[in-house]
Amino acid sequence: MTIEIFDSGDDLALAVSRQLAARVHSVATVGRTPKVVLTGGSIATRIYGRLSAENADWSRAEYWWGDERFVPEGHEDRNDRQAREGFLDRLGVPAEHIHAMPAHGCDLSMAEAADQYATTLPQDPFDVVLLGVGPDAHIASLFPGHPQVNETERLAVEVFDSPKPPPQRITLTYPALNHTKVTWFVVAGADKADAVAKALGGAPIEEAPAAGARGLEETVWFLDTAAASKLRR
Numbered sequence: 001m002t003i004e005i006f007d008s009g010d011d012l013a014l015a016v017s018r019q020l021a022a023r024v025h026s027v028a029t030v031g032r033t034p035k036v037v038l039t040g041g042s043i044a045t046r047i048y049g050r051l052s053a054e055n056a057d058w059s060r061a062e063y064w065w066g067d068e069r070f071v072p073e074g075h076e077d078r079n080d081r082q083a084r085e086g087f088l089d090r091l092g093v094p095a096e097h098i099h100a101m102p103a104h105g106c107d108l109s110m111a112e113a114a115d116q117y118a119t120t121l122p123q124d125p126f127d128v129v130l131l132g133v134g135p136d137a138h139i140a141s142l143f144p145g146h147p148q149v150n151e152t153e154r155l156a157v158e159v160f161d162s163p164k165p166p167p168q169r170i171t172l173t174y175p176a177l178n179h180t181k182v183t184w185f186v187v188a189g190a191d192k193a194d195a196v197a198k199a200l201g202g203a204p205i206e207e208a209p210a211a212g213a214r215g216l217e218e219t220v221w222f223l224d225t226a227a228a229s230k231l232r233r
């Protein structure tokens, strides 16, 4: 596990966008399809806004989400809308490479929608899972004290009572999130400092869900100085 600390959120976003471009390029160069799991959240907006400046064949990659808000398609709260507007649409990524989670109004119950999404996940590990972290140390829509953190069978599950609005969501679980070569946490801001300190300080997943995510080959915490400010040196 590695921690990289940057002077600002913008510096962090620049570094992550460059490293993601390099990763996508290196996977594509050996003839594989890069498989990337996207996150929602504030720092993700800054990262996505920079990706078009990086020279990678973004259209070769396929994209999934770690979690999604169960609101209608195109709703401003959708994590897929954030990524589509940030880079997927701008860079012309083909629709068949974009594996968005089902939306409210899709004729499936939330449980059915979660199970249906699980069928879209690849058999091989993801190449990169990006994870934002909330001030309560949640990742994706795995929240402290919620039963989804203890799910060991289903790869995607429904959440009816997210403490952060909107309450209805679908989230990947640890068995899916951790089926990845690389996990990159992306965290900026002083309001995340306690969460980062807890997750890296060995708190149980029930208290700090971020503590339970890791890559098979690499786990990196990209932090700005504010988010890193409560880490013990």
Ligand SMILES: O=C1O[C@H](COP(=O)(O)O)[C@@H](O)[C@H](O)[C@H]1O
Pocket: 039, 040, 041, 042, 043, 066, 067, 068, 069, 079, 131, 132, 133, 134, 135, 138, 139, 140, 141, 164
């Ligand atoms: O609701 C969510 O929150 C987290 C973190 O968001 P932030 O704005 O506090 O950075 C995000 O990782 C997750 O994907 C999203 O649905």
